[in-house]
Amino acid sequence: MPVISASKMQDRRDSILAAARAAFAQAGFERTSIADIARAAGVSDGLVYRYFANKRDLLNAVLTEFYERTMVDLDAIAEREAPFRTKLHDLIHRHIEAFVVEADACRLFIAEVRTAADYQGSAIQQLNRRYTSILVRIIDAGIAAGEVRADIDKRLIRDVIFGAVEHRAWAAVNGRALDMEATSRGLVDLLCHGLMAPAAGDGP
Amino acid sequence: MPVISASKMQDRRDSILAAARAAFAQAGFERTSIADIARAAGVSDGLVYRYFANKRDLLNAVLTEFYERTMVDLDAIAEREAPFRTKLHDLIHRHIEAFVVEADACRLFIAEVRTAADYQGSAIQQLNRRYTSILVRIIDAGIAAGEVRADIDKRLIRDVIFGAVEHRAWAAVNGRALDMEATSRGLVDLLCHGLMAPAAGDGP
DNA sequence: AGGCTTCAGTGAATGATATTCACTATTGCC
């Protein structure tokens, strides 16, 4: 026999979550206190703990929302019928876009969540796995179509792409400009053709 | 007129630093208290603040030591007379080795320092710049020798290599096995030749 | 209607712990 309806409880949860998202984005995780979040949501400190296990769980909830939103787009890119190179480009481009458009969420994930002691095996790590596995699907399709060398290490490609974008996009997260199109094109070109000068006699 | 000699002060500083390094490595930054470090070094809490401005400054000092130690090797690799591909491989290999051998320092840098609000423009960032610029020297030499395409984006290469190794080596930092040689070879090969299947008619 | 049970909601108390600061001890110099 709940004292208030399920939808009222959902509203409460949503308003606490929204307050947390705004506060974390504005001041970062460490420098946001539960008291700040509770005040912004118009509730008492204690109530936050009825809806979320602890401060970190609140952060996880903020990021879960972000992941699920972004993955919809990546899935659409992977499922489309298109050449490998196009799909690779579009996935990279959309991934970079996430860093630019949702810089706060990306910063929180990189700085606070991924390095946490309990990240390994967590629900957020599962989401991250699903996110990065979309790229592996694209590579598999490329190999199946004969566009991609069959002997490449798919996990290495994955680490190269996500690692490179993360390094490059950290500038954007910190407020500097980033040319999304130049970066995604450059990365696709480098990956596809490598950086060696053509030996004499190569090419048409 | 110092009360104790400069070398005694250096010893004090060293013993606090050593205690901090051990404690941070064992328990991480957050879960190490100044009281822990002071106890391990055999001094009072307050004395730590005479030698280091604050807890974060202590962490920076631990990592500065690490950087200066590791950069000696990378510099030696870059200065050697050798083909581009050899130098690239050796730099990557030594960089991965740092993640394996000094996993604690790498974890601290990635989790606590690089994402800190005051990292941009800090002395540690200067060190990181010097570290990554060693790779750029190698690329420049490769271009000068005609081994590397002159039209590549050097900063992109840098982000690809350090980003990829970081992603890949995070497993090692968290205690899982990592084949250093396979990883460095695989990355060099991918970078040099790309991942596209040779079109019909390519090759000898 | 009136009493009863169950939770949502509260906010003061608790426990850690970084940092400060008023004080003490020691050293080298005159």
Next chain:
DNA sequence: GGCAATAGTGAATATCATTCACTGAAGCCT
């Protein structure tokens, strides 16, 4: 032997995350 100067101390302070004993409103039963 006395006196600067400063190394060294550790209790006090401030700031949170988290807990928990309590309050009050909503539905249920008689």
